[in-house]
Amino acid sequence: MAEPTPAHASVPSKLPEVVRFNKVTKAFGAGANAKVAIQDVSFVVHDLPDAGELIAIVGPSGCGKSTLLRIIAGLRPHFPATSGETHVFGKPIEQPGSDRGMVDQKYSLMPHLTVAENIAFGLKLRGVGGKERRDRAHDWAQKVGLDGAEDKYPSELSGGMQQRVSIASTLILEPKILLMDEPFGALDPKIRMQMQELLVRLWREQQSTVFLVTHSMEEAIYLGDRVMRMAAKPGRLVEELQLPRPDEPPEVMRKRPWFNELTQELLQRLETDAPPAGELPGLEKWQRHA
Ligand SMILES: Nc1ncnc2c1ncn2[C@@H]1O[C@H](COP(=O)(O)OP(=O)(O)OP(=O)(O)O)[C@@H](O)[C@H]1O
Numbered sequence: 001m002a003e004p005t006p007a008h009a010s011v012p013s014k015l016p017e018v019v020r021f022n023k024v025t026k027a028f029g030a031g032a033n034a035k036v037a038i039q040d041v042s043f044v045v046h047d048l049p050d051a052g053e054l055i056a057i058v059g060p061s062g063c064g065k066s067t068l069l070r071i072i073a074g075l076r077p078h079f080p081a082t083s084g085e086t087h088v089f090g091k092p093i094e095q096p097g098s099d100r101g102m103v104d105q106k107y108s109l110m111p112h113l114t115v116a117e118n119i120a121f122g123l124k125l126r127g128v129g130g131k132e133r134r135d136r137a138h139d140w141a142q143k144v145g146l147d148g149a150e151d152k153y154p155s156e157l158s159g160g161m162q163q164r165v166s167i168a169s170t171l172i173l174e175p176k177i178l179l180m181d182e183p184f185g186a187l188d189p190k191i192r193m194q195m196q197e198l199l200v201r202l203w204r205e206q207q208s209t210v211f212l213v214t215h216s217m218e219e220a221i222y223l224g225d226r227v228m229r230m231a232a233k234p235g236r237l238v239e240e241l242q243l244p245r246p247d248e249p250p251e252v253m254r255k256r257p258w259f260n261e262l263t264q265e266l267l268q269r270l271e272t273d274a275p276p277a278g279e280l281p282g283l284e285k286w287q288r289h290a
């Protein structure tokens with residue numbers, strides 16, 4: 001079977017692999033009624049020394065972004081794939097695991113538990129004792145800017161605060177792979193930028209590999225080390241683009257002309273389902289600037 005091309009040409013292939021998809025197809029239903037969600041998707045994410053990669057996934061509605069994420073997470077009905085190989089850390093994916101954590105747009109908080117209890121919930125399931133749970137939940141509430149809100153219930157929180165609880169409750173478990181499905185979709189632009197910065201900070205601390213599905217080209221370019229562009233009908237991976245890491249806050253970077261050039265080009269490629277078109281123009285200016 002053909003080897004998927006490593007996304008980083010410069011990455012020595014002997015580095016351990018975090019995720020490998022090889023010709024992965026997922027169809028829902030069978031026979032004439034089968035609906036192909038993704039077709040022949042291949043990519044590799046390596047375990048870079050001291051730096052988890054952030055992969056932004058973009059593409060039109062229905063191109064299979066959530067399907068791809070949920071296969072990595074081992075979540076049904078998307079998992080298992082209909083054909084192809086799906087590996088994490090060199091082993092076939094068999095089920096959800098503590099090495100992977102998912103944050104989605106729905107927040108999935110437990111309404112009858114306080115902020116602190118929600119944040120600590122996964123620790124409780126893992127048998128971590130009460131005192132340690134409370135201490136760690138308190139640390140995480142601070143990290144995501146929720147100190148003072150620890151005894152509140154989800155219904156008393158704004159959307160942005162609920163999303164922080166959701167992120168903290170996933171990150172507290174220190175997953176090596178963080179899967180985020182449009183996590184900031186429901187937030188207003190200002191809170192959204194704050195959350196982007198928070199995510200960059202936390203991710204640098206944890207050095208996990210992050211897959212982030214987003215409909216915002218700016219977010220993909222700002223946050224992504226790599227952008228996976230997908231297209232629909234059938235859902236497929238069209239191209240992978242490498243990007244530098246942000247060295248400025250999002251509100252500063254988004255005003256730079258080259259940043260605009262990059263986002264416009266990516267948007268254009270996405271809207272026209274353009275075939276693989278190589279590096280984004282504007283990238284050199286960013287690199288020169290950095
Ligand atoms: N449980 C399911 N049963 C049948 N078909 C499904 C199921 N989940 C997804 N699909 C189909 O698979 C395709 C890909 O869906 P998916 O949710 O992965 O797309 P997406 O890129 O995440 O879209 P969006 O941007 O709207 O969230 C769609 O055509 C969808 O209708």
Ligand SMILES: [Mg+2]
Nearest residue numbers: 065066067181
């Ligand atoms: Mg989706």
